[in-house]
Amino acid sequence: MSEGFHRIFSTFFDPGMIVQALPEVLTVGLPNTLLLSLFASAIGIALGLLVAAGLLSGYTSVRLPCRGYVDILRGLPHILTVYLIGQGLPLAGLAIFGGNTYGYAALAIGLIESAYFAEIFRAGFQSVERGQVEAARSTGMTRLQTMRHIIIPQGARRVLPPLTGQFILVIKATSLVYLLGLTASQREMFAIAQDAAINNANLSPLTAAGLVYLALTIPTTYAVNAWDRRIRGARSTHAVEGD
Amino acid sequence: MSEMPERRQTGAHHGTSVRFDRVNKSFGRVAVLRDIVLEAPGGVTTCIVGPSGSGKSTLLRCTNLLERPESGRILLGEIEITAAGANVDAIRTRVGMVFQHFHLFSHLSVLDNVSLALRKVRRMEREQAEDVARAKLAAVALGGLERRRPSDLSGGQQQRVAIARALAMEPEVMLFDEATSALDPELVKDVLGVMRDLATAGMTMIVVTHEMRFAREVAGQVVFIDQGRILELGPPDEFFDRPRHPRLRHFLEKVL
Amino acid sequence: MIWSRALLFFSFALATSLQVNAAVADSPETNVAGELRVAYRTDDKPVSFLQDGKPTGFLIELVDDISRRLGLRVTYVSTTFAAMVPAVQNHQLDTAAFGVLVTPKRKAVVDFTTPVGYGQAQLVSRRNAPLAAIEGADGKTVAVTTASALIPLLQKIAPKVTIKEFPNIASSTNALIAAQVDGLFTGNATAGHLVEQHPELTATQTVESGINALPVAKDRPKLLAAMNQALASAMKDGTFTRLFVKWNGSAMAIPQRLFSDYPGMPQPAPDAAHAAR
Missing domain, CATH: 3.40.190.10 (Periplasmic binding protein-like II)
Structure with missing residues (x-):
């Protein structure tokens, strides 16, 4: 019985292995994970804003392609899209990032995430009261000025909690970059842990990386939830005052 | 209030008029406005009364093109605003609108609420725009509240900020859509006071209201709309003291 | 009645599971009695790959031959290179049918057979x-x-x-x-x-x-010994040589060191390659 327990323990939680793996996970893997998450999110947010505007367009010829884009990218497994774009673009002669794996990975993950970001933005923009828009247009502000000075700043407040939640998903999605090939210094947390796990034939390095992922994601999740509650609370009291 | 005397110089009956020429509007299959013919003369306050759902708000919203009539023409002075290719944004700078629920920009300070359009539409420098905004806020007796958020103000204060926001653009016509309906009774007076001052200063105003006393005292003409049609129109004393249409008589019995 | 039937069922189940250990008597103990569970790769042509839905390749056929000699049925499980050593160590799999380089770190966690290649x-x-x-x-x-x-x-x-x-x-x-x-x-x-x-x-x-050798879990010394013995026979009777030529053609030579590892291993016939094609 105790031998069985010991084996389970040493398979996942070998303290020596965890301690041995942590420095590289933290000094090489963590910065790479964050770097890739930020790049992918930047691409995702920029594209997501555009697509969200398209989703809200009055023109069917704009709205339908945007809808299709969102449905397709949300409907495919991440791993498939990362392979198709990350390996497919250079194979097809579109080596837009040269030999830089991160470029393709950030683009692939960014494209996937842009579909999710677009839906978040769409919901955020739609949550801005119609009256705010009418008031802005009544002063002579153009559609674009209203978007920029009223809808985006107001929508952004409501959108920030779900946006941050999505960022957590991006952090996790970046582990797929290993599919596209990484040099030693490019490896992010998962790749480093995977290598160490294989070389030592023990899963504890993966546990080490898992702990770092959790240290990133769990506090963020709770912070976002608290934040979201505060915004919702503020909105409902405000609504009572307004009426 | 400080800038009103200046307004007075333009004088009553010289302001911009609004004319509605056989205006029709429907939402889906429901006809909301039917063959509306009406002139709101320059420098005069036109009050529109009627039961809820009668189309009075829609008529107001057509006046700054928040709604588009299906047929008919609306003229602002000599300009046909319903013409194809009319510059909607430019027209709206000439027509100020005040809403029932204020619709102050909730993410901006009081000062920014009033100065935003000056900066973005009139392309004023921030400093100049804020000077104008301060003056407009002082004119509605809200000096000193510039840095507050709309949510920190009472309903009456919020509505006066909304009036200042509309006035900042120096409009030729002001539209009030049940501006006091959402206010607590004790706050109504301040807002009506500001509107009364504007009327006295010679602003062309179209006011959709349930405040019959205000209509009687301030309006140059009062219009009764029911089921999308104008059923009666006249100077206030005639309108209130000698109503002709039975539906108006019925309406007045209920509200007075 | 119900109880006695349940008891009967239970003892039957127990007997069946005991049989697992009983089977060890003649064929060496594996993770599943009577079965050799082997890691293979789907993409390592011509050594270990998937064709027409079936694992095939040079080392697949060699492992087929070894298991025949051991009297074990083979089941192939596709894994990545990375997942294989832990799987063998943890008794998910018995061995692998692809070239695994023997390194000190790997030797620390699993045992290896005698060489199958260099x-x-x-x-x-x-x-x-x-x-x-x-x-x-x-x-x-x-x-x-x-x-x-x-x-x-x-x-x-x-x-x-x-x-x-x-x-x-x-x-x-x-x-x-x-x-x-x-x-x-x-x-x-x-x-x-x-x-x-x-x-x-x-x-x-x-x-x-x-x-290059085949990995076996450290606590399966009998299996390791049996596999080494089967491997030695396959080397000696020419099975290895035949498979090597069949899958690699005549252009590639069998590493010289294998001949010294397994004295008596036959050289490929000069025209064997042509015959194989």
Whole structure:
């Protein structure tokens, strides 16, 4: 019985292995994970804003392609899209990032995430009261000025909690970059842990990386939830005052 | 209030008029406005009364093109605003609108609420725009509240900020859509006071209201709309003291 | 009544499970009695790959032969290179049917049979930008399968070459063709196959990396001994030689060291290759 327990323990939680793996996970893997998450999110947010505007367009010829884009990218497994774009673009002669794996990975993950970001933005923009828009247009502000000075700043407040939640998903999605090939210094947390796990034939390095992922994601999740509650609370009291 | 005397110089009956020429509007299959013919003369306050759902708000919203009539023409002075290719944004700078629920920009300070359009539409420098905004806020007796958020103000204060926001653009016509309906009774007076001052200063105003006393005292003409049609129109004393249409008589019995 | 029936059922189940241990008497203990569970790779042609839905290849047929000699049924389970050693160590699988380089770290967690080959990794590059050798290819990037034992070796002989890790040969080949890397290292049999499949690629330098052998869990000494014995017979009676020629053709020679490891192993007949084709 105790031998069985010991084996389970040493398979996942070998303290020596965890301690041995942590420095590289933290000094090489963590910065790479964050770097890739930020790049992918930047691409995702920029594209997501555009697509969200398209989703809200009055023109069917704009709205339908945007809808299709969102449905397709949300409907495919991440791993498939990362392979198709990350390996497919250079194979097809579109080596837009040269030999830089991160470029393709950030683009692939960014494209996937842009579909999710677009839906978040769409919901955020739609949550801005119609009256705010009418008031802005009544002063002579153009559609674009209203978007920029009223809808985006107001929508952004409501959108920030779900946006941050999505960022957590991006952090996790970046582990797929290993599919596209990484040099030693490019490896992010998962790749480093995977290598160490294989070389030592023990899963504890993966546990080490898992702990770092959790240290990133769990506090963020709770912070976002608290934040979201505060915004919702503020909105409902405000609504009572307004009426 | 400080800038009103200046307004007075333009004088009553010289302001911009609004004319509605056989205006029709429907939402889906429901006809909301039917063959509306009406002139709101320059420098005069036109009050529109009627039961809820009668189309009075829609008529107001057509006046700054928040709604588009299906047929008919609306003229602002000599300009046909319903013409194809009319510059909607430019027209709206000439027509100020005040809403029932204020619709102050909730993410901006009081000062920014009033100065935003000056900066973005009139392309004023921030400093100049804020000077104008301060003056407009002082004119509605809200000096000193510039840095507050709309949510920190009472309903009456919020509505006066909304009036200042509309006035900042120096409009030729002001539209009030049940501006006091959402206010607590004790706050109504301040807002009506500001509107009364504007009327006295010679602003062309179209006011959709349930405040019959205000209509009687301030309006140059009062219009009764029911089921999308104008059923009666006249100077206030005639309108209130000698109503002709039975539906108006019925309406007045209920509200007075 | 119900109780006695349940008891009957229980003792039957117990007996069946005890049989598992009883079976060990003649064939060596494996993770599932009477069965040899073997890791294979779907993409390592011609050594270990999937064709028409069935695992096939040089080492697959060799393991087939070994298990016949052991009286065990074979089940193949596809794994990545990376997942294999832990799977053998943890009794998910009994052994692997692809070239596993024997390294000190791996030897610390699993045992290995006697050699089935000598790792000869070959450098593959694009014909229009060929790399003759890894030495002197400073500043170039070379693809290697994740956690391959080649990585430390390459770092030693060519420290200024950048090594990029890929999860499998398919993705590193794509990267090479798309000029995302300048070369890739893989076993020489696979390299030969890649060059055949992709005329734009060329195979150059061969690097000898060490002993290739089949992994067995440390606590299965009987299985290891039985496999070694079966392997020795397959070497001696010419089975290995025949399979080697069948899968690698005549162009590739059986590593000389194997002949000294297994005295009496027959050389391929001069015309065997032609016969095999």
